[in-house]
Amino acid sequence: MRTAYKVIIPIVAIAVIVGSVFAYQYFQTPRQTISINGAGATFPFPLIDKWAAEYHKINPNIQINYQSIGSGGGIRQYTVKTVDFGASDAPLTEQQFANATNTLHIPETIGGVVPTYNLPGTSSGLRFSGEVLANIFLGEITKWNDTQLKTLNPTANLPSQDILVVHRSDGSGTTYVWTNYLSDVSSQWRTTVGKSTSVNWPTGIGGKGNEGVTGVVLQNPYSIGYVEFIYAKNNNLPWGFVQNAVGEFVEPSLQSFTTASSAAAVTLPKGDQSWSSVSIVDSIVNNTQATGAYPITSFTYLLVYKELNVLPSMNQDEAKSLVQFLWWAIHNGQNYSADLAYVPLPQQVVANDEATIRMITFNGQQLYTG
Amino acid sequence: MKNLRKPAFSNNLTSKIRKIFRRRLTGDDAFKLLTMSFASSIFILLGLMIYELVRGSALSIQKFGINFLTGTKWDPAISQVFGAFPLILGTLVTSAIALFIGVPISLGIGLALSEYAPRRFGIVISFLVELLAAIPSVIYGLWGIFILIPFLRNNVYLGLQGILGFVPLFPGPIYGGGVLTSGIILAIMIIPTVSAISRDVFSAVPNAQREAVISLGATKWETAKTVMSYARAGVISAIILGLGRAIGETMAVTMVIGNKFQVLPGSLFDGWYTMAAIIANEFTEATYDLYVNSLVEVGLVLFFIALLNNVLARLVVWRALRLVRGIARE
Numbered sequence: 001m002r003t004a005y006k007v008i009i010p011i012v013a014i015a016v017i018v019g020s021v022f023a024y025q026y027f028q029t030p031r032q033t034i035s036i037n038g039a040g041a042t043f044p045f046p047l048i049d050k051w052a053a054e055y056h057k058i059n060p061n062i063q064i065n066y067q068s069i070g071s072g073g074g075i076r077q078y079t080v081k082t083v084d085f086g087a088s089d090a091p092l093t094e095q096q097f098a099n100a101t102n103t104l105h106i107p108e109t110i111g112g113v114v115p116t117y118n119l120p121g122t123s124s125g126l127r128f129s130g131e132v133l134a135n136i137f138l139g140e141i142t143k144w145n146d147t148q149l150k151t152l153n154p155t156a157n158l159p160s161q162d163i164l165v166v167h168r169s170d171g172s173g174t175t176y177v178w179t180n181y182l183s184d185v186s187s188q189w190r191t192t193v194g195k196s197t198s199v200n201w202p203t204g205i206g207g208k209g210n211e212g213v214t215g216v217v218l219q220n221p222y223s224i225g226y227v228e229f230i231y232a233k234n235n236n237l238p239w240g241f242v243q244n245a246v247g248e249f250v251e252p253s254l255q256s257f258t259t260a261s262s263a264a265a266v267t268l269p270k271g272d273q274s275w276s277s278v279s280i281v282d283s284i285v286n287n288t289q290a291t292g293a294y295p296i297t298s299f300t301y302l303l304v305y306k307e308l309n310v311l312p313s314m315n316q317d318e319a320k321s322l323v324q325f326l327w328w329a330i331h332n333g334q335n336y337s338a339d340l341a342y343v344p345l346p347q348q349v350v351a352n353d354e355a356t357i358r359m360i361t362f363n364g365q366q367l368y369t370g
Numbered sequence: 371m372k373n374l375r376k377p378a379f380s381n382n383l384t385s386k387i388r389k390i391f392r393r394r395l396t397g398d399d400a401f402k403l404l405t406m407s408f409a410s411s412i413f414i415l416l417g418l419m420i421y422e423l424v425r426g427s428a429l430s431i432q433k434f435g436i437n438f439l440t441g442t443k444w445d446p447a448i449s450q451v452f453g454a455f456p457l458i459l460g461t462l463v464t465s466a467i468a469l470f471i472g473v474p475i476s477l478g479i480g481l482a483l484s485e486y487a488p489r490r491f492g493i494v495i496s497f498l499v500e501l502l503a504a505i506p507s508v509i510y511g512l513w514g515i516f517i518l519i520p521f522l523r524n525n526v527y528l529g530l531q532g533i534l535g536f537v538p539l540f541p542g543p544i545y546g547g548g549v550l551t552s553g554i555i556l557a558i559m560i561i562p563t564v565s566a567i568s569r570d571v572f573s574a575v576p577n578a579q580r581e582a583v584i585s586l587g588a589t590k591w592e593t594a595k596t597v598m599s600y601a602r603a604g605v606i607s608a609i610i611l612g613l614g615r616a617i618g619e620t621m622a623v624t625m626v627i628g629n630k631f632q633v634l635p636g637s638l639f640d641g642w643y644t645m646a647a648i649i650a651n652e653f654t655e656a657t658y659d660l661y662v663n664s665l666v667e668v669g670l671v672l673f674f675i676a677l678l679n680n681v682l683a684r685l686v687v688w689r690a691l692r693l694v695r696g697i698a699r700e
Contacts (some may be wrong), residue, residue: 006396070654072662095658162543169629169647171655179447192445197655205545205641206629215515219523220545334642 004101021251034074034321037278040074040087044109044171044300045230047342048087064320070195071173072298075100078157079301080309084180084322086303089173090197090273102306104356105275107299108329110261112229112345113177114252114296115240119144119159122238125251127152129243130185130295131156136224137165137182138189139203144222159222166216171197171205177281178226184285194273201230229257244295245288256294257343263290264297265348272306299349302326308362319362326357327368392441419673427658427667430467438667442633444648446656452664454645454671455631460549461644461672464623467553467617472560473609477598479561480568480608484575485594496569503562511625512553519546520628522554542637545628550638552627556619560612567611571604572597603690610683614676620646 038048045068051062069077071088078086079100091105115128129209132148135141141148145158168175186222193199207213217225217237229252232239241249250256253303264280280297284290304326305311330353334344346354362368379517424431430438430452479499483492520667523546532539577595582598598605628641629651635642656662 072653072655072657075657090657093657163544164543170651171626171653171657173655192448196447197657198652199447200443200445200631204630205547206627206651208624212515216545216547220522246507 005169006365018209019224033061033063034318035065036085036303036318036322036325037065037067037083038074038085038087039067039069039077039083040301040303041071041089041173043111044087044342046230046340047109047333047337050336050340051130051325051329054333054336055328058328059146062325064325069199070171072171072317073269074301075250078103081258081305083239084304084308084311084314084318085326087301088303089298089300090176091278091299093276094274095274097274097276097292099122100305102272102310104271104306104359105278106271106302106304106326106356107303107345107349108333108354109300109337109345109351110280110297111177111300112252112257112258112260112294112343113181113226114173115226116217116232116237117224117241120221121157124238124240126156126238126247127243128240130181131241134182134186134189136163137167137201137203138186138193139165150189152249161222162217164220164223165201165204166204166213166220166223167201167204168198168210168213168226169208170212172209172211173197173298173300174226174228175199178295180279180281180298181285181296185257225277233292233316233341242295244284244290244293245286249291250294252294252296254338254341254343256292257297258346260290260293260295260297261299262282262286262294262341262348263287265346266350268349271352272359275301277351290351291367297343302329304360306359306361307364308360308367314362316362319360320367323357323367325359326360327354327370330354381450406520412596423666423673427663427670429663430661433660434664439671444631446652446661450660451657452621452661454664454668455643456631457643457648457668458671458675459633460627460642461617461646461675464549464552464556464627464642464644466668467550467611468556468560469609469613470557471553472557472563472612475557476561476608477605478569480572481564481598482564482573483569483585485590485597488624495551495564499562502558505689507559507619507622508625510555510559510622512628514551515547519551520526520556522546522551530671531639539638542640544639545641547626547628547641549627549635549642552623552642552644555626556616557620559619559622562616563615564608564612567608568601568605571601571608574604574664603687606690607683609688610679614679617676618646618672619677620650623647624650632640634642644676674678 007267032248045066048066052066055062057063066087067238071090074086075088075092075096078084079096092100092103097103115133119125119126129152132152135148135211142163143160144163145160149158176197177201179193182193183190183195193202194303205216208226210227211228213225214231214235214237227237237250241251243249261280264283267283269275270280278299280299284293284295284297287293304322307324308314330345330350337344357368358366379554411657434441434452438452439458440455441451442455443449443451443453479495483495487495523544524678527546531540531544534591575667579596579600580593581698583593588596623644624647627644627647630641631643648666649665653665656665
């Protein structure tokens with residue numbers, strides 16, 4: 001026993017001394033780095049991550065940490081105020097907005113969802129209308145040579161094969177945008193399936209994540225699924241053209257997403273109002289003026305409290321840094337979008353965001369005074 | 371005499387306490403205290419787990435009651451009704467398939483290593499089998515998607531359907547993923563557990579048993595049979611541990627099962643769903659309280675099934691042990 005004490009006591013003593021030296025230094029030196037923590041949607045993660053790295057180069061003392069844990073998790077953490085900002089692919093619902101009072105919505109980038117398929121002998125460019133997509137995903141259209149598909153694609157070689165529908169099995173903003181669109185174009189979809197991050201799918205099998213859906217589609221001839229534009233682009237997947245209200249069959253592209261979001265941005269609410277009904281899909285789906293707009297387009301949002309002192313860990317310096325970062329993100333930050341296949345914000349949206357960022361205060365004091 | 375040796379309870383206690391205080395606290399006592407506190411922290415951990423699971427699923431327990439277990443609808447969007455019956459069934463059936471495929475192979479490995487294999491070969495095989503256990507399940511999933519699924523679909527399933535297509539288990543379209551593929555992946559994943567334990571219990575069978583059987587003129591195969599029946603308790607606990615792993619396995623299954631919410635799949639090639647898979651899939655994007663609560667309740671059900679599994683295993687092992695001891699005594 002004696003020998004045991006001979007070992008343990010010095011170890012404990014050394015640990016205590018070293019520990020207190022570190023603690024002393026920690027409390028003595030003023031904390032140099034300001035760290036800002038966010039959590040939420042996975043879709044904008046590559047962009048926000050890029051922003052964090054670039055912003056850190058310009059402001060070495062500011063560290064932005066973003067965890068891509070999913071919109072649902074992000075909203076929960078944001079609501080209980082364990083993170084400084086949240087990120088979500090869908091705006092807060094009325095209920096969520098009521099739970100997190102004084103939330104500001106800041107659309108920070110735009111994404112599109114595209115139908116992708118595996119039809120031997122056919123590359124990109126198969127034409128779809130909203131109604132046909134809804135019918136396929138409802139299981140009403142079961143064969144590739146269905147007359148509805150043939151009418152839209154008179155020249156395509158459509159075989160008499162069963163369509164295998166592939167959807168996301170995990171809850172996701174991508175599914176939300178997709179089902180939002182199908183609900184808008186099909187009353188049957190709206191009343192029987194609805195829109196949500198996960199739904200009760202009438203047909204098809206589920207793949208986990210964009211990569212899961214892609215895997216199933218690539219391995220199964222005669223299948224159709226939907227993925228984020230970025231994913232389809234980076235993996236050279238064939239994609240379909242989707243008919244808009246003008247009647248055009250629009251190819252998904254950064255340009256056609258920008259057109260859609262510009263047309264929708266005419267009627268954006270103020271940053272501190274409820275955004276629950278904001279949806280590019282909803283405002284574009286019947287807009288017969290929006291030439292060149294791709295209908296399955298969506299904002300993704302940063303969520304920030306209007307009065308930052310509600311966050312227990314927030315101080316004046318951090319609040320100011322957060323606001324400056326947000327301002328940078330919607331201006332200079334947009335330059336990084338196109339390279340990563342995100343859509344830069346159109347001017348109207350930037351203007352709306354600017355007004356929103358100006359609303360942010362700490363102890364009642366406006367933080368952005370540029 | 372008896373009374374003298376056994377003083378009254380209170381006296382005993384006070385004398386014990388006095389003893390403790392009189393004696394210096396030695397390292398032995400401290401170590402005993404430490405290990406005991408670690409051991410009893412299991413109670414606290416389990417208690418907290420159950421408490422959190424029940425608390426986290428309060429809303430759905432209130433709203434759906436027993437219908438949660440029997441319900442066959444999972445609709446987060448429109449009716450917001452949640453029923454876990456297909457998930458429970460899916461979990462149990464895929465695990466059963468895994469046992470059906472994995473256990474014979476594992477027992478074979480165990481027997482080969484303990485009865486037949488030369489020592490060096492045995493060491494290599496044991497090492498490789500243990501390596502299988504160290505592979506993260508997401509790797510199994512990726513391997514499943516990119517290698518196993520195309521292989522099975524092109525080389526196995528089509529042929530299987532051709533030969534056995536008239537059996538109601540094998541009709542319908544073949545995607546590659548689905549119930550059977552999940553069962554196969556799970557079987558591979560439980561092989562390390564089941565084979566390692568069964569090898570150990572086979573090796574632990576006293577040589578006297580083998581010698582006795584051989585002396586009666588038994589062949590090698592008959593000896594192996596005796597070894598297996600002697601080690602029955604251990605084998606059963608190995609299988610149950612394997613079952614536990616199969617029931618709780620999440621990532622690999624999620625990636626290959628097709629995640630199709632339905633009471634019964636159309637065939638072994640069709641998609642299905644498991645409890646662990648739906649939690650992994652939907653938890654991050656569950657956007658309202660009832661939805662989150664329902665997912666936590668799925669976790670609670672999974673927890674109790676695992677608990678039941680282990681209790682059952684204990685009971686079986688106890689019974690079998692008593693039997694074996696009985697035989698040994700005779």
